[in-house]
Amino acid sequence: MDFGAVLRETRGGRELPPPPAFAEPAADLAERARRALYEVADPEFPISIVDLGLVRGVEGDEEAGSVTVHLTFTATACPCMDFIQWDVRERLLELDGVLKVEIVTEWDPPWTTAAISVRGRKLLRSVGVVT
């Protein structure tokens, strides 16, 4: 069995809650990208990586068609780091005009549960996870 191919070519079937409703259209590429990241799930919990507090910042360059995402992870040994990065790239490359995605990993300050959004806490509580 070529597990590498399995991981590259298949996706998990878990559904995420819908992203928040935004009153205004996204003003620029960075905001479009940030909103799209609400559709990237944490592989262990059924919430987005934005709600989990993993996204530290998003920059966009409309002209170059590039997006830079500053990400952190819950632990240095998080076994899902590669999956999350693949999913981020895959989702952002689906956006109109995005040709390149760069991911910058940040460890300082360290992630804590304080980084989870209010919406994220509610979603986690609904599946029995107290933060």
Next chain:
Amino acid sequence: MTDSGFRSAEDLPEGVSEHLGDLILALADNKRLLGIRYSDWLLGAPSVEAGIACSAMAQDEWGHARILYALLRDFGHDPAALEHERASGEYHSSELLDRDVGSWEEFLALNFLWDTALSVQFEMLAESRYEPIHYKVRKLLEEERFHFDHGQGWTARLLSAEGGRAALTEAFGAAWNACLCWFGPEDDPLIATLAAHGIVRRGAAGARARWLERVGPLAAETGLARDAGSGWVSTREPLWEGYLARRRRTAEGGPDEDSLARVRGDRNRELLMD
């Protein structure tokens, strides 16, 4: 970070880059091997909880090693080659980690004494002017807090158990010199150069003193440390015979065949992805 920080290895003064690269490689190799030693006890630890703790600590160590190997790209190394293609004699890990340890007491020498020695070296890097490591150390040390708690808790527990003190004294005694030597001789030019440029906070003697401050109170019960009033000191002088400065160990050799295959991930090669 201040304006006087070094953003990459290229910016480091002459001579500093090589020394810092050696130190990071030693930390990475020790983390990777220590993770293997922790994983040896996923099954067979004295309690289910201890086995689970070993699993979590193994995972942490491999995470730290992964970050450190990746950092070595800045020093001109190929992280993949470092992780998967070296021979045993090229590892900069401690002789304490060369092979599986046979008892829980020996395991505790690794968990309490050795893991703390590595953490103290990271403490020395916490305010480093070399920014790429500075920004990673806080996270590493935060995760290491639990390793210390585990080692400390179990050490205290065995010290209070019948027969535990004698077994711990023997195991700690066997590991003690390697721990003392890990920080380098007092006049170690490698560490002195790094300290002079603000890469590490304190020189070899200062780091060793900090380690004794952390492990001394319990190690004293095995006769290896004592409170000198002004701080904790070792009751034994470090023995430097055979000390290899770049590899920061006191014996030639390296991980045994089984450890090497595991540490390089030989059996996992088919699962490696681009």
